[in-house]
Amino acid sequence: MTATRIDGKAIAAALREKIAVEGKKLIDETGVVPGIAVVIVGEDPASKVYVASKGKAANECHFKSVEHALPADTSEDTLLSLVGELNEDDSIHGILVQLPLPDHIDESKVLELIRPDKDVDGFHPINVGLLTAGAKDKAMVPCTPAGSLILAKRSLGDLSGKSAVVVGRSNIVGKPMAALLLAESCTVTIAHSRTKDLPSVVKAADIVVAAVGRPQMIKGDWIKDGACVIDVGINRIPAPERGEGKTRLVGDVDYDGAAEHAGFITPVPGGVGPMTIALLMANTLTSARRAAGLEDLDYAALLG
Numbered sequence: 569m570t571a572t573r574i575d576g577k578a579i580a581a582a583l584r585e586k587i588a589v590e591g592k593k594l595i596d597e598t599g600v601v602p603g604i605a606v607v608i609v610g611e612d613p614a615s616k617v618y619v620a621s622k623g624k625a626a627n628e629c630h631f632k633s634v635e636h637a638l639p640a641d642t643s644e645d646t647l648l649s650l651v652g653e654l655n656e657d658d659s660i661h662g663i664l665v666q667l668p669l670p671d672h673i674d675e676s677k678v679l680e681l682i683r684p685d686k687d688v689d690g691f692h693p694i695n696v697g698l699l700t701a702g703a704k705d706k707a708m709v710p711c712t713p714a715g716s717l718i719l720a721k722r723s724l725g726d727l728s729g730k731s732a733v734v735v736g737r738s739n740i741v742g743k744p745m746a747a748l749l750l751a752e753s754c755t756v757t758i759a760h761s762r763t764k765d766l767p768s769v770v771k772a773a774d775i776v777v778a779a780v781g782r783p784q785m786i787k788g789d790w791i792k793d794g795a796c797v798i799d800v801g802i803n804r805i806p807a808p809e810r811g812e813g814k815t816r817l818v819g820d821v822d823y824d825g826a827a828e829h830a831g832f833i834t835p836v837p838g839g840v841g842p843m844t845i846a847l848l849m850a851n852t853l854t855s856a857r858r859a860a861g862l863e864d865l866d867y868a869a870l871l872g
């Protein structure tokens with residue numbers, strides 16, 4: 569079997585276009601301009617690229633977009649004060665603090681200060697609790713898992729009764745992904761570094777979500793024939809074949825090997841990553857619509 573490649577880049581672009589139309593409609597009909605503030609601390613090159621992409625996407629969606637770039641030695645108190653100001657700013661509907669933060673800043677303190685209704689990352693304990701309690705319609709859902717779910721549903725249709733394995737138990741991806749799959753009535757296993765016989769656990773799954781942060785760790789012959797493989801990993805590895813000192817991005821899955829078994833598979837780059845940014849725009853629009861007293865949009869349905 570040769571898998572169908574899931575074109576996350578194209579799907580994300582289509583979704584951003586739909587959001588731009590809805591953003592414009594909201595502005596024209598209510599005067600509410602969706603506003604997002606992205607805060608970055610330090611000089612991490614990858615984080616700078618992601619933050620720039622978020623600003624560009626927000627502009628294309630007709631949103632107000634504000635970037636706060638703080639030096640790496642910014643104190644925790646300074647960052648907390650900024651978040652406090654953004655919480656009070658009525659023109660800002662979404663606040664995102666780019667992760668990772670420098671070691672001297674307590675990440676959970678910062679994330680817990682963001683007002684839950686402006687928490688477009690979905691990392692605040694209130695949003696985590698709503699999602700875990702099965703009330704995802706009231707929550708802000710983390711962008712990467714929400715985007716991954718859209719890709720899986722577009723590939724397989726109804727996920728009810730399917731077996732899913734999420735490899736990785738991070739708060740950002742693994743745990744919310746498992747909650748979303750459970751809400752779709754999948755039978756969900758969360759696998760991690762202590763899981764015994766990981767290849768067999770993966771082999772049993774109709775849906776494999778790889779979010780472990782280890783380049784090409786999941787091998788092709790671990791994948792069940794016809795499975796849907798969603799690769800969340802973004803790892804930069806040396807690529808001497810491209811020239812001295814060159815690198816390339818790979819996922820957590822051995823793409824070529826897995827594509828021989830899977831029915832559907834996301835590439836890296838061009839799979840889940842672009843969906844993360846599209847869903848951030850979706851969450852910002854949701855927050856602005858809620859502030860205007862409007863109901864939530866169904867972004868999967870909007871995509872058609």
Ligand SMILES: Nc1nc2c(c(=O)[nH]1)N[C@@H](CN(C=O)c1ccc(C(=O)N[C@@H](CCC(=O)O)C(=O)O)cc1)CN2
Nearest residue numbers: 618664665666667668689711837838839840841842844
């Ligand atoms: N506050 C947050 N911090 C981080 C998150 C997050 O969701 N919220 N996720 C990641 C980084 N991230 C968004 O912030 C992100 C990562 C990757 C991509 C992406 O589009 N990747 C491209 C490849 C880009 C490249 O060439 O490097 C792809 O996969 O095609 C978007 C967003 C950690 N921090």
